[in-house]
Amino acid sequence: MDEQQLLQRLLAGEQQAFRELVARYQGAMRAVAYAIVGSRNADEVVQDAWLAVVRNLAGFQQRASLKTWLLTITANTAKSRLKQQRREPLLDDLPAPHGSVGTERFAADGHWQAPPSQWEQDTPEALLAASELRECLEKTIASLSEMQSSVLLLRERQGLELEEICNLLDLSLSNVRVLLHRARLKVFATLEHFEETGQC
């Protein structure tokens, strides 16, 4: 169903259309809310954002995509909720279960000392077939700072452009790049660990 059709059915108040909308965008909206207000208030912000979406649906001009519109409403709802400063330093780098790709992997001359080894399973389908790995990845994502995990999910799972993430979360491009890179290396380290040991 394309966006235009979905919109018509939403305007008609069709239950199935709303189920599809929520299933499609709840994850992205939650990631935006989580980044701005933190885990404690994220669910409430998303609820409020959905109510605002329904209230304003008839006025949606389609100048932006539905997704951008939904995420902008979510970000604005979250920002108006946020009265205090950010709860955590923006570039806070928390330890992850399997570490990262740190300096210990390299020799003094900057070449690999412990290079990546061949992965036995090297397609996402084969890797994700292992339920233990799925749980392990969820754990690693949960270990990231709120900002790191949100930026990672918005980029990789939701496919947002870096500029969109900057605008939604009021971050500079260089900060988004740093957050994304650190998060990816931690997920990489989890996959690598799983490939080498077969366990989490």
Add this chain to the structure above:
Amino acid sequence: MLTCQELVAHSSDYLDGQLRLRERIAVRAHLAMCRHCRRFIRQMKVTQAVLRQLPEQSLPELDALADRLAEQRRQQP
């Protein structure tokens, strides 16, 4: 000439198309010569694909939320 460590530091920007031309050329030149870094970049791409395909937890309450929203929409003029 980039070192492997520098290549790793640039890897996300490389994958996201954020490098300037000169940096991109340096990364490509390094990759042409270094099989470890080629493998690293390949595995980073697998990492991205895994994240893309990692199933989102589907919550039963989402349908209930959607149904409430549809109801509210129908009540609007």
